[in-house]
Amino acid sequence: MAQRFPVRLVTPTGTVFEGTAEQVTAWGTLGQFGVLANHTDFITPLVPGLLEITGTDNGTDERYVVAGGFAEVRGGAMVILATEAIVPVVEDETALAHEAEAAERRLAQLSSYEPDFSEAEQAARLVRARIQASELSRTADAS
Amino acid sequence: MASLKAIRRRIASVRSTQQITRAMKLVAAARLRRAQDALVAARPYHDALARVAASVLSGETEATAPREEARRAALLVVVASDRGLCGGYNANLLRRAEEEAARVRGDHLEVRLFAVGRKALDYFRRTRAPLAGDRINNTPRLATYTLARDLARQVVNDFRWGEVVEAGMVYSSFRSALSQRPTYERLLPLSPPKPPPGREEEPRVGAAQYLIEPGFGELVPLVTQSYVEAAILHGLLEAEASEHGARMTAMDSATSNAAEMIGRLTLEMNRARQATITRELMDIVGGAEALNA
Numbered sequence: 001m002a003q004r005f006p007v008r009l010v011t012p013t014g015t016v017f018e019g020t021a022e023q024v025t026a027w028g029t030l031g032q033f034g035v036l037a038n039h040t041d042f043i044t045p046l047v048p049g050l051l052e053i054t055g056t057d058n059g060t061d062e063r064y065v066v067a068g069g070f071a072e073v074r075g076g077a078m079v080i081l082a083t084e085a086i087v088p089v090v091e092d093e094t095a096l097a098h099e100a101e102a103a104e105r106r107l108a109q110l111s112s113y114e115p116d117f118s119e120a121e122q123a124a125r126l127v128r129a130r131i132q133a134s135e136l137s138r139t140a141d142a143s
Numbered sequence: 144m145a146s147l148k149a150i151r152r153r154i155a156s157v158r159s160t161q162q163i164t165r166a167m168k169l170v171a172a173a174r175l176r177r178a179q180d181a182l183v184a185a186r187p188y189h190d191a192l193a194r195v196a197a198s199v200l201s202g203e204t205e206a207t208a209p210r211e212e213a214r215r216a217a218l219l220v221v222v223a224s225d226r227g228l229c230g231g232y233n234a235n236l237l238r239r240a241e242e243e244a245a246r247v248r249g250d251h252l253e254v255r256l257f258a259v260g261r262k263a264l265d266y267f268r269r270t271r272a273p274l275a276g277d278r279i280n281n282t283p284r285l286a287t288y289t290l291a292r293d294l295a296r297q298v299v300n301d302f303r304w305g306e307v308v309e310a311g312m313v314y315s316s317f318r319s320a321l322s323q324r325p326t327y328e329r330l331l332p333l334s335p336p337k338p339p340p341g342r343e344e345e346p347r348v349g350a351a352q353y354l355i356e357p358g359f360g361e362l363v364p365l366v367t368q369s370y371v372e373a374a375i376l377h378g379l380l381e382a383e384a385s386e387h388g389a390r391m392t393a394m395d396s397a398t399s400n401a402a403e404m405i406g407r408l409t410l411e412m413n414r415a416r417q418a419t420i421t422r423e424l425m426d427i428v429g430g431a432e433a434l435n436a
Binding site: 008010011012013014015028029030033040041042043044045069070072074079081083084 | 181184185187188189191192195198199288291292353354355356357361362365366369372373376
């Protein structure tokens with residue numbers, strides 16, 4: 001069995017997860033990354049995406065959609081500071097597709113020099129993450 | 144002495160006011176509880192971010208210092224309430240804001256104000272103060288992450304683009320339902336964040352010992368932004384709890400004042416009724432004696 005390490009997920013509205021886990025994967029500015037026990041001290045900003053905490057104390061895998069923030073590992077313990085962490089739910093596919101389309105269209109219209117670009121990019125990423133999470137929960141429910 | 148009927152009408156009116164103040168007190172109490180819960184729930188995030196900010200930004204005076212060519216101005220974000228009937232809450236807060244503005248002027252800086260809450264906006268309009276912007280009608284909740292993020296964006300951008308050399312916020316810090324203290328907190332330039340109390344001073348981790356992705360240069364503005372966001376959110380939460388606490392106290396004393404007044408009016412009413420009865424008896428007795436004579 002893989003070694004566990006302490007993990008904490010905190011948001012401005014409260015602590016969402018606190019316990020130990022075998023692995024955490026999340027999306028940083030350089031792409032997806034995973035953290036195992038004994039990871040070196042590190043810090044990275046998060047972009048909107050799926051956060052997965054696998055092999056927790058009670059044997060479950062937790063999944064959240066995170067809107068941004070930071071992930072920090074220090075002294076073997078990981079703290080995820082998320083501006084928002086949503087527990088994924090199965091969402092209506094067509095509504096979600098519409099939302100995604102609107103977000104992608106807005107992003108496509110902006111050039112990367114415009115001040116709204118990063119905001120639009122974040123919004124589009126968030127919708128993509130929600131689609132992914134929604135599909136994952138759907139397959140989880142089906143099995 | 145007022146007529147019996149007038150006193151009765153007065154009592155009815157005071158009683159209906161009392162019903163309103165009692166209801167407002169109960170609503171304020173429920174909201175206060177919710178606001179206090181939110182304040183407690185936000186603490187781990189705030190503490191964790193303060194720790195991250197302390198380790199990343201310590202010794203980073205350059206990245207957080209105001210620009211040399213910046214306008215000699217300071218931005219004050221003033222957090223008041225949208226509604227009144229909360230005792231001296233807004234008056235105390237605005238007095239503190241004025242003091243802070245005077246201090247800023249004493250430092251030969253131009254004052255720019257950002258009003259949060261209708262009461263702050265009305266006041267600054269009346270005094271013709273220089274307004275940089277406002278956010279009013281923050282219902283049903285004042286302390287939302289969205290509002291904190293928008294305010295932080297304004298503060299950080301003004302600072303980064305050299306519009307101001309200092310930015311801070313004036314809000315009421317919550318001590319208890321009976322006591323709220325108007326406070327000024329400087330947001331930028333960052334005063335080095337202190338580790339949360341109760342824990343021993345953590346060794347300052349130099350940036351070099353951290354693996355930072357993508358890089359230190361990218362991280363500093365992000366941490367600054369997030370730290371300012373968290374500080375503002377904290378202030379908003381404190382302000383929200385203070386407002387409800389102040390309103391609860393004010394409405395509680397209004398309710399007991401009304402009870403006292405009803406008591407006094409009831410006494411007066413009884414006296415007036417007794418006086419009428421006595422007068423009528425005297426008339427009857429006087430009439431009977433006149434017949435006997």
